[in-house]
Structure formats: C-alpha cells, structure tokens
Amino acid sequence: MVQETVKHSSSFTIASKVRDYMLLIKFSLSFMVVFSAVVSYLLAPKIVAYDWGMIMLLFIGGLLITGSANAVNQVVEKDTDAMMKRTAKRPVASGRMSTGEGWAFAIIAGLAGVFILWYFFNGLSAIIAAFSWFVYAFMYTPLKKVSAVSVLVGAVPGALPCLIGWAAGQDELTAGGWVLFAIQFFWQFPHFWAIAWIAHKDYSQAGFKLMPSVEGPTKYSAIQSVIYSLILVPVGVLPYLVGMSGVFSFWIVLGANIWMVWLCVKLYRRMEVKAARAVMFGSYIYLPVVLLALLADKL
Numbered sequence: 001m002v003q004e005t006v007k008h009s010s011s012f013t014i015a016s017k018v019r020d021y022m023l024l025i026k027f028s029l030s031f032m033v034v035f036s037a038v039v040s041y042l043l044a045p046k047i048v049a050y051d052w053g054m055i056m057l058l059f060i061g062g063l064l065i066t067g068s069a070n071a072v073n074q075v076v077e078k079d080t081d082a083m084m085k086r087t088a089k090r091p092v093a094s095g096r097m098s099t100g101e102g103w104a105f106a107i108i109a110g111l112a113g114v115f116i117l118w119y120f121f122n123g124l125s126a127i128i129a130a131f132s133w134f135v136y137a138f139m140y141t142p143l144k145k146v147s148a149v150s151v152l153v154g155a156v157p158g159a160l161p162c163l164i165g166w167a168a169g170q171d172e173l174t175a176g177g178w179v180l181f182a183i184q185f186f187w188q189f190p191h192f193w194a195i196a197w198i199a200h201k202d203y204s205q206a207g208f209k210l211m212p213s214v215e216g217p218t219k220y221s222a223i224q225s226v227i228y229s230l231i232l233v234p235v236g237v238l239p240y241l242v243g244m245s246g247v248f249s250f251w252i253v254l255g256a257n258i259w260m261v262w263l264c265v266k267l268y269r270r271m272e273v274k275a276a277r278a279v280m281f282g283s284y285i286y287l288p289v290v291l292l293a294l295l296a297d298k299l
Contacts, residue, residue, distance in 0.1 A: 020091035024074060024102065025067030025109075032287070033158075034062035037165035039291040040180050043244065043298055044169030057120045058168055062161065064113030065129050069157070071106035072137035075099050080145075084202040106137075117168065125168040132160040145207045148214075151192055159185035176244040182235050183290065189228035190264050191283035193221060197267075197276035217276070222268040225279065229264040233257045236290070245297045252293035256286050 041047060041058055074081060074092045081093035091097035110133055118126035136157040143150035159181045166177030196203060196210040197217045203210055211217065212224040236253040239245040245253075263282045267275040 016096075020097055021105070023089075024071050024091050024097065024105065025063070026070040027067075030063055030066040030070060032284075033066045033161050034059055036180075036184055036287065036291060037062045037161035037168075039295055040162040040165030040177065041169040042165075042295055043176065043180065044166050045176070045244075046171065047169045054120065057116055058165065061113045061116030061120075062129070062164065064109040064116070065133055066113075066161075068106045068110035068113060069133045069136040071102050071109065073141050075102040075106065076137075076141055080206045080208075083206045084199075086199055086202055117164070121168040122171050124171065124173070125164050128160055128164050128167055132157040132164065144210060146209065148209050148212055151189065151196075151210060154192070155185050155188045158188045175242045176239075179235075179238045179242055179244065180291075180294075182238065183232070184287070186228055186231050186235055187260075187283065187287060190225040190260065190279055193225050194267070194276045194279035194283065197221070198273055198280065217271070219268065219271070222264070222271060225264040226261065226268050229257070229260045232260060239294055245294050249293040249297040253290050256289050256293075260286055 038055060038059055041055070042050070074090055078090075078092045078099065081087035081090050087093060092099060092102045114126050114130050114133075117129050136154065140150055140154035140157065143153055162180035162184050163173060163177050166180060167173055170177065193211065196208075200211065200216045204216065211221045213220040233254070236257045237250070239253065240247075240250040260279075260282060263275075263279045267279050269275075
C-alpha cells in the first residue's frame with residue numbers, strides 16, 4: 001500500500017513537472033511559431049522531397065529556441081505575471097519553479113536549438129534564430145512596460161520563423177522568404193491587439209502598454225487593426241506575383257485577407273470584447289489556412 005502511494009506520488013510529480021514545462025515554453029504559441037517555420041522550409045524551392053527526419057529536426061530546434069525565449073520572458077516577468085489572473089498560474093510566477101531553474105532551461109534549450117539549426121541545416125538559419133531569440137527576450141520583453149512600440153519590435157521575432165525556415169531549406173534569403181515574413185509580420189498586429197483588447201484590464205494593472213492608444217480599447221485602436229488588416233490584402237498577393245504560388249492559393253489567401261478585414265471592421269463598429277475575441281480566433285485560423293494553401297499549391 002505504501003509502495004503504491006509512493007509510485008502514485010512520483011508519477012503525479014513527474015506529470016506536474018511536465019505540465020509546468022509546457023506552460024513555461026507556452027507550448028501552444030511555440031507550436032504555432034514552429035509550424036510557420038516548418039511550412040516556410042517546405043516552401044523553399046530547393047526542397048523538392050520531404051525528408052521527415054530533417055523536418056523533425058527543424059521542428060525540435062525551433063521548439064527549443066522558441067521555448068527558451070518564452071522561458072526568459074516568464075522569468076523576467078514573474079512578478080508582473082503574478083499580478084494578472086491569466087498568467088498567475090505560470091510556474092515561475094506561482095513559485096512552483098525557481099528563477100534559477102527557469103534560466104537553466106532557457107540557456108540549455110536555446111543553445112541546443114541553435115546548435116541543431118547550425119549543425120543539421122546552415123549557419124544562416126542559426127544566426128537568424130539567435131537574433132530572433134535575443135530581440136524577443138531582451139528587447140520586446142522589457143519594452144512592454146515602456147511603450148506600445150513594443151508590439152512593433154515584437155512583431156519582428158514573431159515573423160522571423162518564416163525566414164528561419166526558408167533559410168534552412170534554401171540556404172539563402174530570397175524573395176519568397178521575405179514575402180512569408182511580411183505576411184506573418186503584418187498579421188500579428190490585429191492578432192495581438194485583439195488579445196490586448198480582451199486582457200486590457202489585466203495588462204493595465206501590470207503596467208503593460210500594448211494598445212495603439214494610451215486610453216486602451218478605443219476607436220483609434222480599432223482603426224489601427226483595420227489598417228493593418230487592409231495592408232495584408234496587397235501583401236497576400238505577393239506570393240502569386242513572385243511566382244511562389246498559383247491561382248488556387250491566390251484566391252484562398254485573398255479570401256482569408258478579406259475575412260480578416262471584415263472581422264476588424266466589425267470590431268471598429270461594435271467596440272465589444274466579443275468582436276475582439278472574434279478577431280483573435282479568426283487570426284488563429286487565418287495563418288495556418290494561408291500557409292497551408294501556399295504549400296498545397298507547391299504540391
């Protein structure tokens with residue numbers, strides 16, 4: 001009976017630790033980031049056949065680097081996270097994980113991820129990944145309490161996974177990689193501002209300045225989302241113009257862009273959290289639809 005209790009306690013501890021590390025790396029967010037890197041890799045012209053071993057290595061390397069950056073973010077913002085309802089249960093903020101453990105994971109994971117890209121792919125992809133890690137962890141993170149320009153800064157490492165994947169597959173940065181970067185760069189503004197709109201009270205109490213307007217969820221903030229979603233429309237035509245996609249993905253991407261504009265216009269007209277939530281969930285759907293449509297055209 002005692003042995004069974006010990007085994008149960010041990011398995012519970014392991015499961016709890018795994019859950020904490022999943023929270024530390026923000027697995028859902030990291031998965032989406034790495035997904036864009038993998039699709040960008042597959043879209044590179046030099047990739048003419050799927051090597052699942054290389055795809056998995058890219059996925060693991062990207063997940064380690066992204067997870068490392070998210071771990072640094074949580075260690076640095078542990079006191080701020082503890083103040084907000086949506087983040088108070090994160091492992092470092094709640095005290096379940098020490099800052100030392102968080103830093104140790106971040107350093108080891110980050111170095112391992114960069115090494116995988118350097119050794120199995122090329123130095124260019126590794127350098128871009130290291131740069132992305134630095135900007136996210138040590139520029140975007142502290143800027144969040146200084147100015148809303150942090151969203152602009154954060155959009156750079158948020159879009160760099162496309163260049164990482166493209167560089168890993170193509171061994172150089174060509175037009176297609178920059179087009180993918182542009183799509184993901186401009187996509188982030190309505191996406192992130194919708195999240196900031198929904199969590200505005202929490203963010204404000206913690207001292208974060210993330211909305212375009214200092215007053216928070218205002219008509220000005222909403223019109224900014226409309227503007228950036230409108231920019232996505234011509235940007236979404238670029239894959240077709242540079243010859244990296246065909247008619248099928250052209251219409252899919254155009255339809256997805258018009259849908260995003262419509263969601264942002266609804267937010268501007270209604271000025272409700274419900275409308276902001278629609279933009280947020282719509283943006284989650286938008287990116288995989290666009291990337292997979294481009295990939296389907298290549299196939």
